[in-house]
Amino acid sequence: FVETLVKFTVIGGGASKDLAKRLARKLKAVYIETETKIFPDGESKITLRKIPKKSVILVVQSTYPPVDTNLLQALSIISQVRKISSRTFAIIPYMGYARQDKQFLSGEVITMSVVAKMLQSAGAKKVIVVDIHSNTALNHFNIPTENISAVPELANYFKKLNLKNPLVVSPDVGGSSRSKKFASLLKTDFIVLKKHRDRKTGRVSIQTTKADVQGKDLILVDDIISTGGSIIKAAQFLKKQKCKRVFVACTHGLLVEGAEKKIRKAGVSRIISTNTIPGNTSKVDVSGILAKSVQ
């Protein structure tokens, strides 16, 4: 490996190789791939064949499922490269555990605070995330953090679809500001549904009883789609209100437990997510906004 004097070195963890490569290209940085082997017992073995030197090192690794495996891989890479660079930044485009940022029911462990401590002690000097579920999650860090919004990129994608007067819908009150921003970028209106989630069973219900959406194309905007429960309930409600088509835009398409199929079955025409989590629906690239944030 011939050392090149560049400002950034990008290291792609196993969960975010493609995104890391794109980021390196945008930054004209050296890209270093990690070799990851998973042993039959589930342990990860990571090898860094090239050694980065004299640069800010960006370790890119989302922590989508298998969440703990991907998290431990991120921690392992960071703890290895901190030996080389005192400027090791952790780019965790999708930050798992961010929804466990506070105690909802008594006795619950705030695992986000444990994750923050681990990333810091592994050697991350800064943490960069994309559309983290809440800013409360970032308050658990004692190092600089940056939360980048992919909403403009998602809105751009939808602009190109040339939908006629689409109405933006937030499936819950917590997502209102996101939908407001999305709608303003699309120069259109938005509405907010009231969602209830049973904290014990996790079951979701829509409490809004009426919405003026008849004959309209709708874009449901959310940060995360996990099981699809929230989006499915919202889509079913909106269909009952006689809307036209329902599109879905989200930053992080976890889409677990067959969510994609179930969402389509609920009448959704298209699901669009970003490449913070690679998959069928990840049509929007966030490498550009990540590059801008570090430059």
Ligand code: R5P
């Ligand atoms: C919740 O507040 C989040 O913004 C998402 O709506 C939620 O986490 C999605 O989860 P699921 O797809 O399982 O309903």
